[in-house]
Amino acid sequence: MIKACVLRSGGDFGPEHVRWLARQVPGLVCLTDTPVEGVECIPLEHDWPGWWAKMEMFGPSLDGDVLMIDLDTVVCELPAQPERTTVLRDFTEPTIIGSGFMYVTAEDRRRVWEAWQADPDGYMRECRAWPKWGDQGFLMGHLADAARWQDSEPVYSYKVHCREGLPADAKVVCFHGKPRPWNTRAAWVPPLHVAPELRDFRDLILAHKGKRFVVMGGGPSLADDLQRICLKAGDVVISTNGHGVDMRKPDYLLAIDHTHASRQVPMGKHLREMSDAPIISPHGFADYRLGFWPDCPRFVLSGLVATWAAFAMGAKVVVMAGMDGYADNDYTDEARKIARDIHCPVRVAYGFLTGVWPAYDAAERFGKYTPHTSIDGLRGIDNQIRIRARKPCKVGLIELERGHELTVMRHEVRLLLKHRMVEEL
Structure with a gap:
């Protein structure tokens, strides 16, 4: 046989x-x-x-x-x-x-x-x-x-x-x-x-359910931010582009760039010189290959993608530290776009991104963790979701005007979600 x-x-x-x-x-x-x-x-x-x-x-x-x-x-x-x-x-x-x-x-x-x-x-x-x-x-x-x-x-x-x-x-x-x-x-x-x-990033989806994630960027406030947010033993830490690894051993490294800009060396080589933590990236040096991220295939800022990745991995809350490194550029519009795909609380320790997400407050509590329905979509599972029309569109025989809400099966609005005609609530 x-x-x-x-x-x-x-x-x-x-x-x-x-x-x-x-x-x-x-x-x-x-x-x-x-x-x-x-x-x-x-x-x-x-x-x-x-x-x-x-x-x-x-x-x-x-x-x-x-x-x-x-x-x-x-x-x-x-x-x-x-x-x-x-x-x-x-x-x-x-x-x-x-x-x-x-x-x-x-x-x-x-x-x-x-x-x-x-x-x-x-x-x-x-x-x-x-x-x-x-x-x-x-x-x-x-x-x-x-x-x-x-x-x-x-x-x-x-x-x-x-x-x-x-x-x-x-x-x-x-x-x-x-x-x-x-x-x-x-x-x-x-x-x-x-x-x-090589493993797929989807293998990490919900791998750390209900944990607090800390994303370390390369801004000058990073050291002070880490002190301010009081890193705890149970936190899951993502270092973007190797930033902060000398201050806190990361659980993951994440890089969207193929080359380290200031050193002009391959990013994979740079990261491996910095840490042996698993690398999340769309490039060949990854341990966990990203096949999709918000605004893919555009290579947006690693810190923003890391915040989305933390949400997908099960974050109860994501705290962004050292995110004041781009004050001379207006990246708030990029952050607002990606924020539509991040369905968990995000807090900013310091910097201009407080124009998109609230500032970190040590006294704030976030209650019980419940995975958002969009997680099933990332895992390829068809499920029932609640949507809101961002533009006039049609779902089956139902005409939606901007702002109208509807409960549907994910496959019914797959293309509308892809083209941002509707958003998942």
Whole structure:
């Protein structure tokens, strides 16, 4: 039995997701159009888009019986090899089959391939509406009599069965749509990256829930600011561009710049000379790679991005220290833009940014920490949110004027959020 997956470049998945699955499924083979280090790869022969590339697992690139596994599948233990072709029963519509985890015999593979080869373009045009949707829509007409995993093995759906934890007997958990496994941060989901691989900043989302964060900038007030805010043992400290590391050992370094401006040396080299703390950055020297930040892809000030990163990591409050280094420039407009994406209290120890966020007050208390709903959006999870229209726009059939508020599912306003037509409350 061959264990196989497919990776078509240009979509939501990349080589790191193949390696993640291969760590769970030894001997995994990948049909792909891009190299995947450490995994046996077979070139895709056709330019079929998206999930339609999965149809190549039925073709002559593979021999014999094949276990076909989608990349967003958690395999706790491989089920026993079936005696006949076995597919998923759709987890929400039992009359439909699912194609995310299939065992297909050589005979059935050949039969399906011959049918598909007769008119692949026609099938792709035809299978665009539920219930005849996607590759499973096509396969329904050819594998409807196959056995179903759920009749013999503990194969579960994350959305249907695992929200409250992993069932004790689970062998396979299928993720369909969002969230992806690596975005759930569930203890039973293998981490996407293992050392020394590059990790994603999303691995740090909510990693320090309810903590006070301190962001250290390079302004002349930094030493006084750190004394003023009385750093505590439980604080999480982010140094921007290596500032303040001689005053307080940082938990993280964050840099948006590729080169250290005054030293004219690569920023990664500069940071590693200053500290061994994990680096958060969009550049190759990062330990945690930033793929998104407010106003991305513009490289805005590291201190402002660090404040947003602290919010995403679970800050109960963010205190900005040493942020008076740009008094000769008007960065308040930049800060106001980024403030729209920071949904936790921010306080400024000293400096012109008190025009955007309140000044730090040692007597102020902030109550119980509750993650804002936008955190789910950063993790790729669809959820219900409250929005306010910044400009006249339309959500479905609902016309919104500026200032109107509405409760919607995140996916309904994804593009409106991206283009700042609405803001999340």
